[in-house]
Amino acid sequence: MIRVENLTKVFHLGTVNENLAIHNVDLTVREGDFITIVGSNGAGKTTLFNLISGNQMPTDGKIYLNDTDVTREPEYRRAKRIGRIFQDPLLGTASNMALEDNMMICYRKGFKGLKISLNGKMRRFFREQLVQLDMGLEGRMKDNVGLLSGGQRQALTLLMMVLSEPDLILLDEHTAALDPKNAALVLQLTEEFITRYGLTAMMITHNMKNAIEYGNRLLMMDQGEIILDVEGEQKRELTVEKLVEKFHQIRRRTLESDEVMLSE
Amino acid sequence: MIEGIFVEGLIYGLMVLGVFITFRILDFPDLTVDGSFPLGAAITAIMLTSGYSIWITLLVAFLGGWLAGMCTAFIHNKLKVPNLLAGILTMTMLWSVNIRVLGNRANLPLMRRQTLITDVLELTQGVLPRAWALLIFFFVVAMVVKFVLDVFFRTDLGMTLGAMGDNQQMVVNQGVNPETLKIIGVGLSNALVALSGAFVAQYQGFADVNLGQGIIIAGLASVMIGEFILRSNRIMVLTLRVLIGSICYRGLMYLGRYYGYYVNLTPSDLQLITGVLIIGLLAVTHLRGKGRWKGVQQETAEDEAAAVAGRPSAGSAPAGGGVTGGSAPPADGEAPG
Numbered sequence: 155m156i157r158v159e160n161l162t163k164v165f166h167l168g169t170v171n172e173n174l175a176i177h178n179v180d181l182t183v184r185e186g187d188f189i190t191i192v193g194s195n196g197a198g199k200t201t202l203f204n205l206i207s208g209n210q211m212p213t214d215g216k217i218y219l220n221d222t223d224v225t226r227e228p229e230y231r232r233a234k235r236i237g238r239i240f241q242d243p244l245l246g247t248a249s250n251m252a253l254e255d256n257m258m259i260c261y262r263k264g265f266k267g268l269k270i271s272l273n274g275k276m277r278r279f280f281r282e283q284l285v286q287l288d289m290g291l292e293g294r295m296k297d298n299v300g301l302l303s304g305g306q307r308q309a310l311t312l313l314m315m316v317l318s319e320p321d322l323i324l325l326d327e328h329t330a331a332l333d334p335k336n337a338a339l340v341l342q343l344t345e346e347f348i349t350r351y352g353l354t355a356m357m358i359t360h361n362m363k364n365a366i367e368y369g370n371r372l373l374m375m376d377q378g379e380i381i382l383d384v385e386g387e388q389k390r391e392l393t394v395e396k397l398v399e400k401f402h403q404i405r406r407r408t409l410e411s412d413e414v415m416l417s418e
Numbered sequence: 419m420i421e422g423i424f425v426e427g428l429i430y431g432l433m434v435l436g437v438f439i440t441f442r443i444l445d446f447p448d449l450t451v452d453g454s455f456p457l458g459a460a461i462t463a464i465m466l467t468s469g470y471s472i473w474i475t476l477l478v479a480f481l482g483g484w485l486a487g488m489c490t491a492f493i494h495n496k497l498k499v500p501n502l503l504a505g506i507l508t509m510t511m512l513w514s515v516n517i518r519v520l521g522n523r524a525n526l527p528l529m530r531r532q533t534l535i536t537d538v539l540e541l542t543q544g545v546l547p548r549a550w551a552l553l554i555f556f557f558v559v560a561m562v563v564k565f566v567l568d569v570f571f572r573t574d575l576g577m578t579l580g581a582m583g584d585n586q587q588m589v590v591n592q593g594v595n596p597e598t599l600k601i602i603g604v605g606l607s608n609a610l611v612a613l614s615g616a617f618v619a620q621y622q623g624f625a626d627v628n629l630g631q632g633i634i635i636a637g638l639a640s641v642m643i644g645e646f647i648l649r650s651n652r653i654m655v656l657t658l659r660v661l662i663g664s665i666c667y668r669g670l671m672y673l674g675r676y677y678g679y680y681v682n683l684t685p686s687d688l689q690l691i692t693g694v695l696i697i698g699l700l701a702v703t704h705l706r707g708k709g710r711w712k713g714v715q716q717e718t719a720e721d722e723a724a725a726v727a728g729r730p731s732a733g734s735a736p737a738g739g740g741v742t743g744g745s746a747p748p749a750d751g752e753a754p755g
Binding site for chain 1: 569570572573574575577578580581584585587588589590591592593594595596651
């Protein structure tokens with residue numbers, strides 16, 4: 155599916171601010187994997203996503219998507235196969251456009267021609283899809299997306315991404331900016347969609363409990379390296395305490411970040 | 419007289435539509451306009467005096483403008499130059515290009531040449547008064563362009579252009595190269611501007627290299643007047659109000675030209691008046707946002723900031739929303755921050 159070899163990213167190379175964000179990371183994501191990623195701030199989680207999505211170019215190393223080398227491919231080209239949701243709900247949708255227009259744009263991923271695709275048939279299809287979200291959005295298809303709440307926007311972004319059938323989805327703390335109720339709702343939807351459509355997903359989260367509860371595989375990152383990679387039975391047996399303990403064993407220091415501890 | 423204002427408003431309205439596309443839909447403040455407008459005029463003048471047919475002339479002017487816009491977008495894309503600077507660069511270079519196009523002259527008269535204007539007048543001679551014939555003709559032209567644009571912004575490409583002006587990251591996420599979109603969008607905008615220049619040259623009977631001076635500000639003022647008059651986020655209404663704004667602006671300029679001398683104003687003061695007009699409109703929008711303007715709906719802080727920055731916003735200038743063409747209710751004051 156996706157294979158990362160020897161990936162390294164250095165910011166401000168050759169200056170006093172030189173910063174090794176990703177250090178020799180090797181990772182193979184198999185089809186159908188749902189990977190959760192934890193780690194303190196600055197561990198390199200988001201940078202890893204930026205490199206995979208093509209938002210940033212690596213200093214060294216290779217990225218293969220379905221066995222083709224995409225290391226130097228620009229972000230917009232990879233985006234046809236890699237979907238991504240950001241923490242900021244505003245980034246996934248166009249606020250000043252109607253809900254149905256947003257869905258149409260995402261559904262027509264790829265070449266945009268001089269065709270008017272948004273017709274009655276499309277609208278019916280979108281309405282059926284929106285019902286799945288159970289947020290009453292099916293009745294607001296002509297409303298501007300700017301009028302929706304953060305949770306609704308993030309759920310909509312998720313649905314739009316799923317409809318465009320990406321090979322891999324990257325979820326970058328996509329529930330962190332939402333209130334607890336909406337966060338839970340969006341997370342539940344995420345899992346539902348991933349299971350129903352058999353998606354391959356990687357999800358960054360600050361919430362250790364969620365990281366353990368969801369997915370079939372868990373990665374822990376620290377200082378630009380993947381220090382822990384568990385799956386299957388091993389992952390099912392994990393608890394927050396065991397995870398913190400593991401970190402201590404591996405790094406020979408205590409997990410000092412408060413955020414990682416915010417597992418409630 | 420009143421017909422003249424309408425005719426001018428409609429001809430320049432094509433240019434204002436171009437300005438509207440870049441400033442409001444693409445969120446790409448493009449100053450190329452000051453150069454592409456006289457470019458359209460220059461191409462028209464030289465081709466008509468060389469005996470080319472009017473339709474080929476208009477086509478070449480249209481494409482010439484498109485090329486100018488592409489040039490700006492290209493400089494911006496490839497050299498990562500801010501869009502304002504890229505526009506100024508192209509505009510400056512176009513001044514020299516325009517003199518070349520005119521055959522190393524600063525202006526070229528079209529006297530006693532066959533133009534679209536003379537054709538229309540010939541055709542309607544004895545049937546309609548001169549002014550009315552021109553008014554009807556340019557009304558049809560402006561409406562056709564408006565209609566084509568309305569349809570265009572409902573197509574997949576048009577909607578994606580609107581989305582880019584709203585949220586560039588989203589467009590990238592959809593696997594579309596924003597650089598390509600900018601080349602198409604800014605090109606289209608300047609093509610309309612050059613077409614407007616082509617009509618102006620025929621209407622005035624000459625092309626001048628300085629025809630474009632301050633045209634971008636005139637365009638912006640027209641867009642803003644339109645926004646002041648009508649509030650909507652449907653593309654059909656948005657393009658319509660651009661034309662209405664353009665006519666109103668020409669009306670104001672007419673008043674300035676013909677009655678200004680009572681207060682010691684000369685035609686050379688028109689640029690100053692235009693600038694003050696824009697500042698006034700911005701100030702009103704600003705005050706509205708603060709809720710100090712009684713009797714006007716309050717807008718959110720975001721709207722205010724966006725309006726002042728000349729960007730589209732949910733309430734005052736919902737450009738992207740217009741692209742939707744949908745019938746979403748006005749978002750005044752209820753859009754979440």
